[in-house]
Amino acid sequence: MTYQEFKDILHNGVWKQNTGVVQLLGMCPILAVSSSVVNGVSLGLATSVVMALSGAAIAPIRNIVPNEARIPVFILIIAVLVTVIQYLMNAYMYSLYVVLGIFIPLIVTNCIVLARIEAFAAKNPPLQSAVDGFAMGLGLTCVLAVLGGIREIFGHGTLLSGIDMALGESAKSLIITVIPGYHGFLLAILPPGAFITLGMLIATKNWLNLRSIAKAQQVTNLTS
């Protein structure tokens, strides 16, 4: 894999084809889990790992599986992979499992994983597929972090609450109380708040895109 190829895949996953605000795939976990930064980033990172591994696992067998049977075979492989990760974490990384464990079964139901397998890993070599899966997951993690941050500030008036569960008791000092004495805003915590915030994020992304196109046009107008 060349450096350019790597850069393209990364850019595609994190920005151009962002799963959260462009492809709009896997809305169910996005809306359910983005109520705080820590929850959002946790699910995002767990999904990235699963996507990278499933890409790497499926790309080598892409030519063996008959076309009609590919979807069930892919789902089977993803489910096996996720369950194995869950067992291993439960056995060997118990403290991490306590934090991330509840998110892991959600990943199987996330259609981003299958969508990327179908769109990319079924047509590309293992290394590229793994990078693509991870880049897509990273893009998702960014969206979940921003979404979680906005909802947490409006919903609870805090930022990074619950980080002590991921990084240990000493991380408690990282929790920021943005608005002291805030009583909370229920709408931001409930699913409608997630929809509204996600809508605004999509609008922001589109606005940025349009602006960069307009800028590019201005440059060509000036030079011609």
Add this chain to the structure above:
Amino acid sequence: MRRTIVKASLHTALNLTVFALIGTAILAFTFNQTHDRIEQSIEAEKLKLISQIVPQALYDNDIIKDTQDIHPDPLLGNEDTTTVYRARRANQPSVLVLEAVAPDGYSGKIGLLIAIHDNGELAGVRVLTHKETPGLGDYIEIARSNWITQFNHTSLAKYADADWKVKKDGGQFDYMAGATITPRAVVKAVHKTLQYYALHHEALFAIQTKEQKP
């Protein structure tokens, strides 16, 4: 024509079967390899939770060894034999720690650890295992909120049967908007466990410990 269809289907079916077999084999192998360690982690977590809900001052026996295995009971909601931990002070019954299962959580079973004083008052409740929605139903965990502590000092004597519900259903227990199925299941399971305790508590304390059996 027909032959090719049959051949293609057979090929697909064979392929699926092979992948299913490989997948099952990998899962079975991983399960076997990790099963013991997972049990150990859960056991260690359980002991940590017990020390949270049973104050040290209330017992002078070795609570970890003073146990008894009990059979599944509909009131406890469990399907396997579970262990009861018994705290005694000066050989008098003090606190009993039971395991119960709330079968009707939003995403399946919720495993609970319930400590009850000899007088039928709850010493505390903790969630052992659950699969509730992250960020919504997981506030039943002590690590995420102190919701579960509202069971402390409640008893069948304090609240009538009709009060053992969440406030939305006309009961006494708080819940968080957006997730009512989860607390409903927990309240119901705690209530039933208290009923089980009322029926059986003498027997639960009386029977010899495993160590004392010949």
